[in-house]
Amino acid sequence: MVDLSAFTRPVGRLMATAQNGLEVLRYGGLETGALPSPFQIVESVPMYRLRRYFPPDVRPGAAEPGPPVLMVHPMMMSADMWDVTRAEGAVGILHAAGIDPWVIDFGSPDEVEGGMQRNLSDHIVALSEAVDTVKKLTDSDVHLAGYSQGGMFCYQAAAFRRSEGIASIVAFGSPVDTLAALPFNLPAGLAVGAADFMADHVFSRIDIPGWMARTGFQLLDPIKTAQSRVEFVRQLHDREALLPREQQRRFLASDGYIAWSGPAIAELLKQFIAHNRMMSGGFSIRGDLVTLADIDCPILAVVGEVDDIGQPASVRGIRRASPQADVYEYLIRAGHFGLVVGSRAADQTWPTVAGWVKWLSGDGRMPSDVVPMALQPPQGSDTGVPLTSRLVHGAGAAAELTFNVARSAADAFITANKSARALVVETARTLPRLARLGQINDHTRISLGRIMSEQAVATPEGEFLLFDGRVHTYEAVDRRINNVVRGLISVGVRQGAHVGVLMETRPSALVAIAALSRLGAVAVLMPPDADLAEAARLGGVSDVIADPGNLDAATRLPLRVLVLGGGENRDLDPQGNPNVVDMERIDPDVVALPGWYRPNPGFAKDLAYVAFATVGGALVARQITNFRWALSAFGTASAANLERGDTVYCLTPLHHQSGLLVSVGGAVVGGTRIALSRGLRPDRFVHELRQYGVTVVSYTWAMLRDVVDDPSFVLNGTHPVRLFIGSGMPTGLWKRIEEEFAPAHIVEFFATTDGQAVLANVSGAKIGSEGRPLPGGGRVELAAYDVDDDLILEEDSGFVRLADTNEVGVLLAHPRGPVDPRASIKRGVFAPADFWVSTEYLFRRDADGDFWLVDHRGSVIRTERGPVFSATVNDAAGRIGAVDLAATYEVKVDDRALAVTALALAPGGSVPTADLNEALATLPAGVHPDVVHVVPDMKLSASYRPLLGPLRSGGLPKPSRNAWYRDDDTGVYKRLTAAVRTELLGEGSAR
Template sequence: MPSLEDLPGPSSVMGLLRRAGATAVNATDLLVHGGFVTDEQYSPYEVVSSHPVYKLRRYFPDEVPPGAPVMLLVHALMITGDVWDIAPDTSAVAALHGMGIDVWTIDFGAPEHEPGGLERTLTDHALAVSDAVDEVSAVTGRDVVLGGQSQGGMFCYQVAAYRRGANIDSLVTFGSPVDTRAPMGVPMSPETATTLAHAYLSSGLARRISIPGWAMRTATQMLTPIGVAKGKAQWYLNLHDRERLLPRERLRMYLDGQGWTAYAGPAFAELLEQFMVHNRMLEGGFVFRDRLVSLADIDVPILTVVGSTDLLATPPAVRGIRRAAPRAEVYELNIPIGHFGIIGGARARKVTWPTVGRWIHWRAGEGDLPEELVPANRIEEWNPGELSTVRRMIGAAADLSVGSAARAISVATGALRGAEELVRAGVDQLARLRELGDVEPGTRISLGLLLDEAAQHDPGAIVYAFGDRVIRHGEFKHRVDSIVAVMLGLGVRPGERIGVRMASRPSALSALAAISRLGATAVLLRPEGDLAREIRLGQVTRLVTDPENVPEAEAEGVSCYVLGAGSERGDLPGYVIDMEDLDPERVRVPAWYRPNPREAADLAFVLFTGTGAATRDMLITNRRWALSARGAAEAAGLTATDTVYSVTPLHHSSAILHAMAGAIASGARLALASGPDPDTFWDEVRRYGATHVSYTWTSLRAITDGPPHPGEPDHPIRVFMGSGMPPGLWRRVAERFAPARVVEVYASAEGEAILANPDGGKVGCVGRPLRGTPEVRVVDYALASEEIVTGPDGYALQSRPEAVGLLVVRGRSSSRHDAVPLRNLFDVGDVWLSTGDLFTRDADGDLWFVDRVRNVIRSVGGPVLPSVVSRALEGVPGVALATAYGVLDDDAGEVVVGAVRPLPGARLDAEAIERALRDVPRSQRPAYVQSVRIPTTAWARPQVESLRRAGIPTPRDRVTVWRLAADGRTFERLGRGAGTDP
């Protein structure tokens, strides 16, 4: 029991009563008026211009110092433009003006009160910022320092990339996330957040439902419950003291309701799709209308302000800019504050704005770089202090009801995680992939049909990208249908073989789709190939080309058409018909025409392999193409969220059967490389946000063995997919571009065998047959007699593990008319086809390509497999590429010659060669090894014909030769070549 001495005295009682009375009065004002009336004045501004999406404000227009540096501030969508001038002591515009800076702001208004405001997209707002930069620069005559808070900073990054820095001096962002897969400040993993975003987008509600301002406020406050609860508690505890509350009253009212606006449904859907699902800010490939943009294009200096306790934009999410914009100088200002406090709290007044002001003056040549700023590349993603602080805050949040709700969501969506791929790819997409594996000979299936279905399902989806432009399915379908109409007007009929001789460009893909839709067969003529021979083999009577690949002379019996001539049409020879001159609207479509009439057994494409007299045709049915499409999509893990970047030309089997087919089957974007050099490669990988890159043979060598490129660090590539990569190059690709993996896909020239190694773990392995493809076996094969080895019962013998044998595939379907089926190979009545390829099978059952039967060298010591020699030589340190071939020696008959191309700056010696060949049987060791420039074909395959024609290698300028000694083990150097770096 308290004693009398413990009871409050009269003066204390009166104090409590006065406090209670003041609290009651203030609470009444709060209930009646929503807050306290203050006499604080907003900073003066002029609305310089008004537009449908934004208004442009200039602050203190009558007090701008002559020649003042200029800053344009951009706010986030869910709050009003008044965020920069809430109250005098927290006003950004007043602080910057006081430092002699000409301050402008963009005001998007409240979309719920603007005509068409709830129909706006993110692109509308980003382009509005770009327009505002033009306006401000035109009025002031100066480049603009562009600054933005949270999503406003994201707009600044996008606009700087979109404009390639035009009229922008530098960027200043405040708590603006770039890596949306970075750890979040709530008890929910980025993967779960991505899955939920997928689910919401798939529901179709995202674009139709706008989020009201109160919901945005509530959701934001739920993500920072500790700060919100602490602030409210302090406010209520001081409710009796109006004078103490007044200085922060406008800020409180802004954050509690006045400052929040609705979020337009289309804009929110685009936010989820571009940044939560695709992470386009970091990986590239986001689209402004139909133009591709990557933050890698930013080359202006950046100051990013990081709140070390920010739970909305955690430090790793904000620091992603240094990886996304490798060309930019990035500096960081780190402040121990939360998300909104970066621009609106006491520390903003004392730290943020003085530092930003000095940055702007430094950029104007009027001072030094603020010493508080640190180059971003010197800072860890999380420093220990930041990590522990945020962990504590997340842990505390999890103990609140909000945190519990977030945990419940995370647990509930854990059930979705097992089905995440289904959500990511979409039910329709997985159904399509299943259908592609179940096609029968009479099933209607073709490239044209899949593209038609995709256009019907989502005409706004992107089908391919080229340069800095994208083409959407609806637009692409219109283009293809127009080409079909022109072809019908020219008399093309289903079943015809139409030659296509074009570079990798959008019109080439349009031509292939149109030929398929009409029901004809596309014969892909190689620009570097023997045109006359390929026309004859492909039975071509009509030829579609582009201006660069028009035949030098008219081919007898072949009608030549040009597609996509553009301004070059005036230079076309007289025997060429420009398809662009024909009006598709004036074509009378024949009554018999039905789009996409072809079935699985029909011929879709004719491809070519080999050179000169060794040129061979390869026939690809619609079924074979569909199986390849499904196989590539499944092996490489392609989904509709991915972008496949094809560095191989469309006339190559790797592009047709892997890149293009896999992209269309999975709904991924297809991007066509516009050039082979490393600069183009990395610029386009970043711009497209390429997650998968196709290759063939050594096509990745220049990128892999070249010097480091600014666009290379933190690249978005997850998978390199293709065929024929030499093991040595494979290892270097896997090491340099980790964690990306190499997925090798093998498609037999005969039959429908498709093998792949989805995990890429075994270097050089082609894995196993993909689901839905025919059975394959490796059988014993006598290299000397070129015959399958049979047992006493007359049936073929399956090869033991690690033994070289011939790969055979079950079935009658062949890509060549002259292929002879192998009957009764393992059982009475069975039918198999020889692939003509030698394989081994390891103890796990995985298959390894060894060589082609036709490549075997017939040396005097017995048959030699060139790949055994070349793969051993690739193990020599410093070797970039190796090959082997046979040469006729007058004294010793046909001998084996190995050729190596060193990496830049590498020097080779006899001891390294001896070590590499130690495990090669003596009879198969090369008689000579030369260090020489190894030519490659246009599709990056080592070309040995010119080396073979040169005969026995001899030392000469930049060519070094070693000869196998009489002991069959050591090598001796011949002569003194000028170097080993050809």
């Protein structure tokens, strides 16, 4: 008998294949007969629709719904991803476990009016509004669950709300530290540059349609995509085998992808890849600055062991970014999409999520595989998806092996050339700035107003000014400056006028200073706590710009007061003072610009600002030209390597030279954001670092001591700071700051008032050194110096001799730009008719070429034993572990000078005598102080510099266990006793 099955089976298989294939061609897939899970549209607005799955039965006696979980999809995927299959989909499994599932559906933006103009902030605010709705309807805090970018939305919305109304966050493969492990371990530098370029030049012009989103997602794993298609074709004859996975296949192949708006992509690339602000903080949501450090609800991060898109290292960044939250992780052996869809997700992910929600609701125990996330993963184990996991996972092992071997070889090459690459990158960033600085001459047009105009043209939507938790763009600030210029013109202020600025640090103060610069007037920066009448006299002030808070003080001056800032509806002068003009009431649109007005007319040689300092109790005016400002601004931007992703934190007031020249100047030239502070508030310092995403902190002298000594100072988790930049930081405090804020380091500047000499310790490797001359800042030399006769030494030829290595010398600067007529000018110094300015500061230069401040020429303490150089002693004493500040000063006893060093210690610190002797044993220059003592505290100036007057007025220290004298016979320090003190005083008395 003939077995016909041998003939009919292939024919039947062929017929089944043809029939099923025709159905796929006609309808896009096989008809499964599956029905979606039931849901109700609870809220429908243009931005989203809010679905409630399995709406509760409202009949009497019906079971109460469980805890609400609001699920959030990424922008490129349909909200239907949560219900791909009813039996194995997220909403069905959660409902069966007693959870109340909700889904926010952002819809397809290309099908909604204005949808393709949506940005990230629109999605985050919409999610926050949906949380309010769910909470109101359920009377329960809401658990947020988001996949991939949807999880990022959950984090961002929780930070935006400061976790209000949120019970927990569950994020599936959601990157946080995006630069820790990029997809396929792309180099971070390449990704940052590409993200910035794509955001600015590509997605600012185009959107991504649904088909392109689908193609891009499939290309992320082309081998798996091809395998799935081959497997589908191979089983096309077996309908029963295909049906269980057909809905998932159709979702991934076509139905699951939607359009993606260009502005949303651009914002994603810029804020969270190029600038990595999920980690650093300071990302903007409709102008509000937000940080993940504000999240304090529990977090469960679902980590895919072989997820090459949301890589484990990136996902685990949430632990460091949210130090206030209890962060847990659930590790599952799955790829990116397998975290939430498929049999493994149905069997493992969603039961675990249900258990997590119930545990937090007090119903059951924590799932066994959920563990606290480590702050720092084991060394070497979290730098991306491991090679071994890739080899085991999927059929593309050989291809992936080849890829990883090649990448490993590339990594080895990159590591070997790391220093060279860093040098090239730094040079590429700094060379244009230094080149521009080097081209500046007296007749170069350059000013604060001009640079701000350039930045506003180059990046009008770039974030620039941060204040009180809000962000302002370059274009908005520039427009405000132009409006104020028109207001000034309308009240008669002209180019060259000297106008006082009496304002607290706030955006309107910066705008006023920039507007005067743009007008070509001189901004006289009046300290609110100084003698204002004397400041007005020294600055030649004709008018004063004041904010409402300083109005009373300003009206006491015999000058016209121009009030700026504080709102428009104000009754500033109920008695009708004709000398008060409310600038906010001037309509800039009706002001006609006069023929003489040209914006930003200032030359480098022109006087731009007048600042003030107190010297010997008297107020002294410091003239600052546009060149001096530009030198500091370009120098700061170059030395700090500032770039667009940075945020500079300005702690010093704008009337202080450091605030205007270093913080504002460096930020404007670098194109970075600048965060203005209302003053140093130690209790707010750490929070503002994270809120603003501060990467560079400016300081003066001992300012940061108030921060680290504050009882509330706790630096939990990570922080965004990479650099502290300023001048005068004591060596003891320097060490503490680097320890507390590791791996951040310090760039220390030294600059003379006229800016003719600028040094910078860029590497920070030598604590206490002033570094080397800043490129583009002009030439400096160290002239040999006889300290006993207070003379600059000459060679036999008559020219000045250069100081040898580690020999004390006077710092001379070859001037660039205008020279202060009060400066000490030297001619014929190293060559006939050459021209130098003496800074009057004493330095030594070590064998590596680094400069170390020794003292000011007029401040050397000349004792019977020899000269004592205060800066040298202070640096050495600061190396004692417990010492924060050291100040060396002169105490006169009859006709003798004694050198006394006061030490201020860190909280709980003490100074063993052995440590003191070791620190002062080998001073590099000068002799040792006569007496050293510990003081409870030091009074500091407005710039946080130790005040010597109060110390000097105390005379010779009294005997104590924390006071020592130098025994000349043994050369060591011993406890200061009453007998020794009497001997030091002789028959006279300290005064």
